[in-house]
Amino acid sequence: MTLEATHGRRLKRITVEDIDSLARGAAILGTGGGGDPYVGALLAKQAIEEFGPVELVSVDELPDDAFIVPIAAIGAPTVSVEKLDTVEKLHLTIEKLAASVNRTATHTACLEIGGSNSMLPIVAAAQLGIPLIDGDLIGRAFPEIQMGMAPLYGIQATPMALADEKGNTLVIEAIDSFWAERFARQASIEMGCNAFNSTYAMTGAQARESFVAGSMSFAIAIGDAVANAQHNNLNPCGVLAETLGGRVVHLGKVSDLQRQTTGGFAKGQAMIEGMGPDTGSVLSLHFQNEHLLATRDGTVVTTTPDLIIVVDAESAEPVTTENLRYGQRVCVLTAPSDPRWHTIEGLDLAGPGYFGYGVPSHRWDGTPEEHPEPIGRYRA
Structure with a gap:
């Protein structure tokens, strides 16, 4: 869902004044995951104050040959509560991944819309002076890297770059997104269960097909709606x-x-x-x-x-x-x-079968799926 569809306007840049609403809305869309929105908001505000507002570009505005390198954190959110993100090395994952394919990143983006993982791309965009895409690759947060729209369009999570707060970096080249997740998860454990990762690098043409467009603006709209309800004594x-x-x-x-x-x-x-x-x-x-x-x-x-x-x-x-x-x-x-x-x-x-819950998929309105859930190659 895009902001145009819900509120009839779209932001052109992200400023400090937008961060609180964005963090709130992204944490809501993140379905409990994506990291602590409060810490992420502080980091994003600091980056904007240091480097200036971040340009926000719609998917439709992307040139076909744009080279997009998304970024997020990988690990257990329970660890990030005690081991706070140190973002001085954040840009390393974008630069390492781009270098591994002899390209330079023209844009960055959220791997998932959720909590701190919607704030870190703002920090990276500010550090590198490149635009941020108004969208993400899921439309919510999911726990595993292969759980994105990109694999549905044949775009794999490889190569992938990881970095920790010490400056250790790693580029993973796997046969597909599932193997990339397995290798990256183990590497992130060695990095203290909290690391940065960049993957699903793609062109502008691919992004127009595989992104969930407008999710950053939609998150801001959600955050604004909740704040307005609180201020006007409505039922938030x-x-x-x-x-x-x-x-x-x-x-x-x-x-x-x-x-x-x-x-x-x-x-x-x-x-x-x-x-x-x-x-x-x-x-x-x-x-x-x-x-x-x-x-x-x-x-x-x-x-x-x-x-x-x-x-x-x-x-x-x-x-x-x-x-x-x-x-x-x-x-x-x-x-x-x-x-x-x-x-x-x-x-x-x-679907729930992937996670081993043993129940059929149900839609948000409580109705079962119209078709049975498939049995895939990989199970948690």
Whole structure:
């Protein structure tokens, strides 16, 4: 969904004044993952103050021969809470990947719209003085690198460049995106479970086909809508559901939480005891960096690839998976993902079966998929 479709305008650059709304909206779209939006917002503001505003370019404006190198963090978000990003070496991944194919990056972009991973590309764009694309490669956040639109169009996550805060760098050349994920995940563990990575380098022509256009502007619009609801004493959760084109699933209090960092991911389950209209019901949330499955009293409510979002019950401020706490009063929402995720190929990459949940895919409105979920080559 683009900002033109929802609000009729589009930003031409990102300034310090845009960052708070962008961070809020990106964390909401990130479905619990993508890193801490607060820390990312501080880094983005600092970069803009040092280097100036970042030019924001729509996918439609890209020249065919533009060379785009996206960037994000890879690792477990629980680690990033204690091991804060040090961005002085951030640009290394873009430069290393571009050099590995004898090109120079003309643009950068978000690998995923979510939390800190929407802020880091702003930092990189400011550092390198190149434009940022108004879009990303997922339309939400997902835990594994191969879970992007690009593989649906034959664009693989290889070569890939990684860097850590010490300046260690690594270029991975794999046979496909799945192997790139496996190698990169192990490398990120050795880098302290929190590293920077660039992958899915592509041309402007390829980006017009494979990007989720307008997601950065849409995130700002979401953040603005929540802030406006707070300021005008409206119902922020209701406004958020309307802005997303989704619905509120559950209102309640976190009554149990199991979470562990394993294999380079934050995995776990949260139980949310119903309040108000949902008193007497319990919602179960399953996550792997991002929220992937929601059941209420044993019945599936919504599943990946659609968005499952947790926000503060009163303010609708996003609550990421690493910041879930016992006793929090939260509102759980769901909203539709990009329709390409509901194709056979999309579900094979990121449906609930991939994560081993053993339930059929359900859309955000609670209805099962029209076609059975396929059994792919790779399973978590």
